[in-house]
Amino acid sequence: MRKIDLNNFQVATSETARDINSRIMLNLVRKHQPISRADLTRYSGLQRSTVSVITEQLISERWLREGDMGQSLRGRRPTFLHLNEDRAGFFGINVRPFTTNMALANLTGDFLAQESMPTPSSASQFVDQIGQRIRSLKLEFPQMAYEGIGVSLPGRVDLSSQKFIFAPNLNWREEDLKERLEQATGLPVDLENEANACALSEFWFGHHSDGARNLIAVAVSEGIGIGMVLNGQLVRGPSGLAGEFGHVALSEEGPKCGCGNTGCWEVYASNSAAVRYYNDAVAAGRNGKGRPHVKNGKLHLNGKNGSNGANTFEDVLEGAERGDLQALAALDRMAHYLGTGIAMLVTGLAPDAIVVVGEVTRAWDRIEPIINEVVKRRSFTHATTRIYASGPAPQPRLRGIIALVLQKHFGAPVIG
C-alpha cells in the first residue's frame, strides 16, 4: 500500500480508467504475444466489449498490430495480436569510462542497430557526437516513431536537477547533460546510473524473474555499484544516491578508499582490488615471498588501480583462464569479498534474486561456488535469494537503459 504524496499527486479523470487498462493490455500482449482478444479478456477480467474497444484504439495508435489467425477446437478462430515492432524507437546509450555503446530498440526491446565509439572526453563532445549519430539513425529508419533516449552513466544522477554527479571514472564536468541532449535531438532524455539500469534490465527482460518484484544488481567494475528494484520499483532514494553499498565498510580497519572511508566493500571486491591482489602477489613472488605485502595488519595498497605491474583486470582474467595460480588466487580472493558484500544484501534486503554484472562474470564458474559458500555461511539463513551472473543478454546496461525508457509506456500510470 502506497501513501499518497500530497506534494506531488495526480487526480483521476474520466480517462484514467482507460489509461490504466490500456497499460494492462499492452503488458499482457508483451507477456503472452501472440494473443487473441478473447484471451485478453480471460487474463484481464475485463469485458469482451471493453477489450475490443481498447485494442482497436491501441491498433489505431500503432502500439499493436493484428497478425495471423489462431486455431480453436470449435467456433470462430481468434485473431492474434502482437506488439507493433515498427512502432516506437528508443535510443539507449551506455557510457563507460573508455567506450560508449549505443543502440536503437523497438517496442519489444529488440535492437535494430548498435554502434560503438570511444567515450568523448567532455560532455559537449558527447552531445555533439550522439546528436549526429541519432540523426543519421533516424534517416536510416524513417518509419519509426521515436519516443526517447536513455543514458546509462557510471555515476549517480541527481533526481531533482537531473544533473549527474559523481562520476569518479569519467572526467566530465557536472553538466546539464539531459537538457543539452534534448535540445540536440528533440527527444526526451532520461539519465540513469548504470547499476540501476542493470537492475531494470533484469526486472523487465530477465525471464527467470517472472514473479520477482525484488531484485538487486551488483555492477562490478572499477568500483561496485548497486541497483535495487524493491516492490517492483527502482529505489533511488530522495536524491538518487541510494545503492552505494559499494562504500559500506566490511571491517572497521582496512585499506583507504577514494571516498574517504576505509575498508569499503569495493576496495576488497572490485576489479581494481583483484588487480591489486594480483600485482602484489606477482611483486611478492619476485621478492621470493609467496604472500602479498602486509603492513601492520593492513593490506598494502600500491597506489592506484594496477599501477604497480601495469596489469589490468583483463590480464587477471586471462591469467586465470590460462591457469596462472596467482591470477586464480586474486580472483578467488575477490570472489570471497564479493560474497561477503552479497551476504549483506541478502540479509538486509532478502530479494528474490541478485544479479552480478561485469567482466568478472567471465570467470563465473570459478567464483560462483566461492560466493555461494560465503553467502550461505554469512547471511541470514531463512532468505532464499538466488544469485546468478547477468544472463546471456550481451549488454545488460544497454538493455537496462532501454527498459528505463520502455517503462514509460509499460509501467503503471502514477495515480493518487
Place this chain on the structure above:
Amino acid sequence: MRKIDLNNFQVATSETARDINSRIMLNLVRKHQPISRADLTRYSGLQRSTVSVITEQLISERWLREGDMGQSLRGRRPTFLHLNEDRAGFFGINVRPFTTNMALANLTGDFLAQESMPTPSSASQFVDQIGQRIRSLKLEFPQMAYEGIGVSLPGRVDLSSQKFIFAPNLNWREEDLKERLEQATGLPVDLENEANACALSEFWFGHHSDGARNLIAVAVSEGIGIGMVLNGQLVRGPSGLAGEFGHVALSEEGPKCGCGNTGCWEVYASNSAAVRYYNDAVAAGRNGKGRPHVKNGKLHLNGKNGSNGANTFEDVLEGAERGDLQALAALDRMAHYLGTGIAMLVTGLAPDAIVVVGEVTRAWDRIEPIINEVVKRRSFTHATTRIYASGPAPQPRLRGIIALVLQKHFGAPVIG
C-alpha cells in the same frame, strides 16, 4: 514508475476514478483539516462540482463531518470539513516479550483507550484474552464502526501464509494467529513486524517527514530490527524477511550470534550487547582490571543476555543516569556500534531520515553525538540523512501498527 504485476493486478472500472479521488480528498483533509471544499479544489485541481459530490459522499459514509464556518475577506464564508473522529475504530496491539499493549484509535489516529497486560505464554491464551478485551471495548464505545486490528510482533511475518515466524524472544509456536484472531473478533487482522510498524509510524505520523518518502526505523531491543519505507512503501521483501540488517556482520571475526553467523551488528549494538559490556566491565573491575575480557582477539561472551552479574539494560541506563562510569562506557560502546550500522544504512539506502526506537533513546543526549560522529566518518558523504530518536509519541510500535490499519483507508488504491 511501477511495473504492472501480471500475476496479481487490478483493472480499472468505472468506479476507479472515484476511488482514487476520494482517497486524495481524505488525505488532504487529514493533512490540512479543518479545510473548506474550496480549498480542497485548490489543493487537488479537481472541479468544485467534483469536490462537492465526493465530499457529500464521504460525509454520508461518515468519513468526514462538517464543522464551523471559516473566515473569508469577502464573499461567502467557507464550511470547514474534518475527519469524523467518531467513525472507524482501529485496534492496535503491540506484543513485546514481557508486556503487551493495546489501544483503540479513531480515524485521526488518536487513542481513545489504552490497556496493558503481561504477554500471555501462548498464542491461544493471547487470542482468548485479546478477544475478551476487544469485546468489552466495543461495548464501551458502541457508536464506532470497527474496521480492523493490527498486531505488532517481535519477529517476522510470512507474507504469503500470514503466519509469523521467527520470534526468538517469544515462545509462541508458529501458528495461524491471524485467522484465529479474526474468528475470535470478527474483524480483519494484520500482523506486522515491530520494526516495520515503527517505520510506518514515522511515515504516517512523523510531522518532520513532510515530504520524506524514504525512512528507516532502527528498533533496538534484545536484537536490532530494521523497518524500511522506500518510495513511500513498506519494503518487506518477497516473503517478509527484508530488514534483517541486524544480522549483517560488521566484521569477519566477532562474537557468535544466535543466528549462526558471527559478528552480527546486533551482537555489538543491541541492549543485550550493552549489558554484556557492562557485566564484563564490572567483572573485570572485581578482578582488578579496567577492561573487559578479551580472548584471542575476540570479545568474550558471557553466556546469554546479562546472565553474568544479572544486570539488565534498565540497570545500565540507570547506572548511566547516575553517572556510573562503567555504565557510561558500555553505553558509549553500544552507541559506537549503532553508528557503524547506521552508517551502512545511510551509505546503502541514503534515506531522508533514520529513526532510532527503543529504551536506548532515553540516553539519546549521550549517544547522539557518538552516533553522528561515526556516521559522518564512515558513511558516504553526499547523503544528507537525518538521524533522530523516535519522537515524543510514547508508543511508536502502537502508533505504527495503527498506521498499518489506517493505511487501508488512506493509502492509494492499488491499480494496474
Place this chain on the structure above:
DNA sequence: AAGATAAAGTTCGAGTCACGAACAAATCCC
C-alpha cells in the same frame, strides 16, 4: 447437407464518473 453448438468479436443502451458552465447563496465594500 442442414441444423446445433460453440467460440470470437461487435454493437448498443445503461450506469458511473469528471468536467465545466450556469446558478444560488453568503458576505464585504462603497
Place this chain on the structure above:
DNA sequence: GGGATTTGTTCGTGACTCGAACTTTATCTT
C-alpha cells in the same frame, strides 16, 4: 441598496466500463 467576490450546488456533456444481444466463423452431429 447595488456591485463585486467567494463558496457551494445543479445539470448537461463526453469518456469510460458493463453486460446483454447480436454477428461472424468455425466444428460437430445427425
